Amino acid sequence: MFLAALALRPQVVGIGPLIDDIQTDLDASHAVAGLLGTIPVLCMGLFAPVGASLCAWLGTRLAMTIGLVLIGVFGILRGVVPSTWLVVLLTLPVGIGMGVGNATAPIAVRETVPERPATGTGVYATGIQIGATVAAAIVVPLAAVLGGWRGSLIALSIASCGVALAWTVLERGADAHVRTEGVIPRLPWRAPTAWLLAAIFVSMSSAYYGLVAWLPDAYVERGWSDRSAGGLVAALSLTAIPASFVLSWLSERHGGRRPWLIGCALVFLLGTAALIVLPGGAYAWALLAGIAQGGCFALVMTLPLDLAESRRRVGELVAMMLGVGYTLGAVSPFALGAVRDATGSFDAVLWVCVVLLAFLTGLASLLPGRTAQGAVQVRVGG
Incomplete structure (x- = not known):
């Protein structure tokens, strides 16, 4: 849970320190550049019900995997496409992945440590805070080393793919991560x-x-x-x-x-x-x-x-x-x-x-x- 939570904020928090470089490179207005920060937060709200439904259909382990893969794969694609509007468009699946992951995490805590809900929540909440803080601190140095904002965001996305792989391996065969009785929330x-x-x-x-x-x-x-x-x-x-x-x-x-x-x-x-x-x-x-x-x-x-x-x-x-x-x-x-x-x-x-x-x-x-x-x-x- 801690590792999965590390990937749930960097793609939105990392935009702020890079926004001027992104805006200059894409020749975008302030409003268009602002969408890169607004879309993921909106998706975290609009797609939270989707995350809960995926947990019912597929189980929390697979639902979280889907969320993390969306964040990582489409984050990489967003970093390589040339068009401004493609960058904006590919921010949408990144935000959907964040929404799915956010909704899945509390349900996974309910399954795995029902007797200690606050401790389980504290573990992934701490992961979210660390992921956000580290991302805010490293995106600018990464951009300097990796040739700009694209390299920085791609690096964060590759790390998210690594987190998705780690989650899948570590949670493999976990009995608690099962489908519900077919009732969709x-x-x-x-x-x-x-x-x-x-x-x-x-x-x-x-x-x-x-x-x-x-x-x-x-x-x-x-x-x-x-x-x-x-x-x-x-x-x-x-x-x-x-x-x-x-x-x-x-x-x-x-x-x-x-x-x-x-x-x-x-x-x-x-x-x-x-x-x-x-x-x-x-x-x-x-x-x-x-x-x-x-x-x-x-x-x-x-x-x-x-x-x-x-x-x-x-x-x-x-x-x-x-x-x-x-x-x-x-x-x-x-x-x-x-x-x-x-x-x-x-x-x-x-x-x-x-x-x-x-x-x-x-x-x-x-x-x-x-x-x-x-x-x-x-x-x-x-």
């Missing part, structure tokens, strides 16, 4: 619990993607250099790596998910607010917010495992939460950019992120009191 549109999870994920992902997109520009506006301002996102990612596992592990042993999620959301809120009102300590606040963000992500991804007993119902909750959450979260950078245009200040953008995190804190408090050690069976069918 349906999105639980009428279930209040499913909508609560979706709202939690929307508020969390919107705040996170908004910060990643606009925090550096907010500090450049304050007079920082591009390099120093970009370091804030690196700091935000750095502390999220250990937090993803450690806070999940602690929640499984002390108090359950709800109080830990409320605490992480509150710290995330305070860290983001401090970035606005106490900019002199920006790196410290970014590190603090990163701890909270890593904890929030891992804990939220564990919630479907807490709130449903059967594998099929876990798949339904995951499909709903990620489908709605990533789809709306992908709009956040654009919407917050519009806030900047309307107000003339990035402070307003960061305050919107604070409001989103206040919603996250409030929504977390609405979770069932038993969201903790052991699943809580809820009716999530239509």
